[in-house]
Amino acid sequence: MLFGAILILSWFILLIRYPSKALPVTLLAVIGLFIVASTVIWQENREKGHLAELELRFNYDPQNCPADRPLAVTLNNASPNPLLELQWQLAAYRPGDSVNLVENTYESPRYTGPGDLQPGSSWNNCLPLPPLRSGYRASSLEFRAERLQGSFAN
CATH class of the missing domain: 1.10.287 (Helix Hairpins)
Incomplete structure (x- = not known):
């Protein structure tokens, strides 16, 4: 100074x-x-603008995903540029509510997407659940991606 x-x-x-x-x-x-x-x-x-063109959906799907990763994720790249990397934090809400039910600790996972996703293509995967506040079941919650960070090719 x-x-x-x-x-x-x-x-x-x-x-x-x-x-x-x-x-x-x-x-x-x-x-x-x-x-x-x-x-x-x-x-x-x-x-x-490119991040706004991504479509990221989450479904609690223990029947089609492994037991340790019961959250199905689908990512569609509607951007005109290839997605090089993507990171986000997961939030969970009761339908119609605005209170995030994920316990945000220093150990909270930071989720990452595919390494290279071409325009118009999609990516499907199963992810582990974030730590939820006690008393809430994952099957009754809506999951959303927050704090998206990504990079696109030119």
Whole structure:
């Protein structure tokens, strides 16, 4: 913090003492920062748009999935770009309720999707259940993906 204050003070002194030389450099630095910031914002919005085009569905299905992984997941990639990686956290809700019934601890699993999913294709798998609050059965809950993070190919 002290280093930043010294830099700002030095820049301010140079700007007052040598305005004809410091002003163009300052303008170039501001333009460069603007270009970098706008590129980062554009890329983040593009990723959010691609993530919004993914369809991720969860069903509690102990008949078709192994006993240790009773949650069936289906992922459809409706994005025009291939999905390279996907991570999410699972939330569980009673129908019509907004209280997350998953116990969020440091050991809570972070789920990952397929390594490479082409546009228009789907992926099916069985996942383990997250730790639920006591008194709730998985068969009576709706599961949703939250905190999606992913990357797409260009």
